[in-house]
Amino acid sequence: MRLIRVVISSLVVAILLSASFALAQDVQPIKIGVAVAQTSNVALFGQEQVIGAKIAEAYFNEKGGVNGRPIQLVFQDTAGDEAGAINAFQTLIADTVVGIVGPTLSQQAFAADPMAEQAGVPVLAPSNTAKGIPEVGNFIARVSAPVAVVAPNAVRAALNLDPNIKDVVVFYAQNDAFASSETTTFQSTVTNLGLNLASVQTFQTTDTDFSAQITNALALNPQLVIVSGLAADGGNLIRQLREFGYTGVIVGGNGLNTANVFPVCQQFCDGIIIAQAYSPAAESEINQTFRELYKAEQGKEPPQFSAQAFSAVQVFVEALIRLDNITKLDTLDLATQRNLLNLSVLAGGYETPLGMLSFTPTGEIVQEQFYVAQIKMNADGQTGTFEYIQ
Ligand code: 1QQ
Secondary structure: HHHHHHHHHHHHHHHHHHHHHHHHHHHHEEEEEEEOOOOOHHHHHHHHHHHHHHHHEEEEHHHOOOOOOEEEEEEEOOOOOHHHHHHHHHHHHHHHEEEEEEOOHHHHHHHHHHHHHHHHOOOEEEOOOOOOHHHHOOOOEEEOOOOHHOHHHHHHHHHHHHHOOEEEEEEEEOOOOOHHHHHHHHHHHHHHOOOOEEEEEEOOOOOOOOOOHHHHHHHHOOOOOEOOOOOHHHHHHHHHHOOOOOOOOEEEOHHHOHHHHHHHHHHHHHHHHHHOOOOOOOOHHHHHHHHHHHHHOOOOOOOHHHHHHHHHHHHHHHHHHHHHOOOOHHOOOHHHHHHHHHHHHHOOOOEEEEEEEEOOOOEEEEEEOOOOEEEEEOOOOOOEEEEEEO
């Protein structure tokens, strides 16, 4: 009798133990890496990405995560250069993340993405818009629409605002992969629209004095200046352009697409036209939810880089759920999880704040809606808004 009791109670203990062990295993979070710039000038974009990614983490965990398992974002600062991005990627790959959202710049992506490709870790680029990013490898996809489809919208909008535009000067940062790619699109758009590409001026993202190039440009009396650079250099260039007396229209590329540029060009940011891959006004339920969450936290409308980071996390979560519905993730080893997650990402369609998204087999984004905004500075010359004109 006593023996039976002992056997039964130890069985009960064993069952309870294994149940609680299973439970503990079930609630192990699924780690997703986020490798963006949290320091350096590139953090002017990266800060917005961190905010968007964190909103997604809280929102999707609130909704039950991946079939009851929460996701956990693991942040690694890439800072602003290639070495920083490579380090962040390698740390995340070793930290057993199932996928990586990042890096911030195309310039960094061309250096760091090959590490993820080699390790078989899926990457979703939240803001890499240069030509050739998805082609880096099978594991590389992006939620950031390429310059080729986004940038021309800004030039067309500029022409709508000022039909007298004829002569155009284009500036670009020669040492940045994104800016070099974007300027090719801008230049061909200018020519295709029958405008005169009067001059192409180059600079470096590390430059602070643009007077030589501005003097060259202004000698040609352009009615439109187009700038492809990053926020710090591009913002300074535009400020100096106005200080030198330029009064025509300015189109800025994606590198100026952040309110963090306001303190750089100050009142001279006013009027810059920038194409957008996101609009806070997009009517979908997920966008209005994201917009409310962002506004409650930040007290303003969400910017493109936050919306893209949110969307990248969302794509991973929904692709993980689809995969887990077919084969329970915790029955797969890490390499298989990463491999199948990549296939799941590419196979899906996603209703995100950016609209309905899907991917080509190479990992290029398929996105339907694009917009154009114009910067409106407040009287303080420090704060302002992106007003949508298209
Ligand atoms: C790229 C970009 C940058 C402007 C992102 C911040 O589009 O590097 O591809």
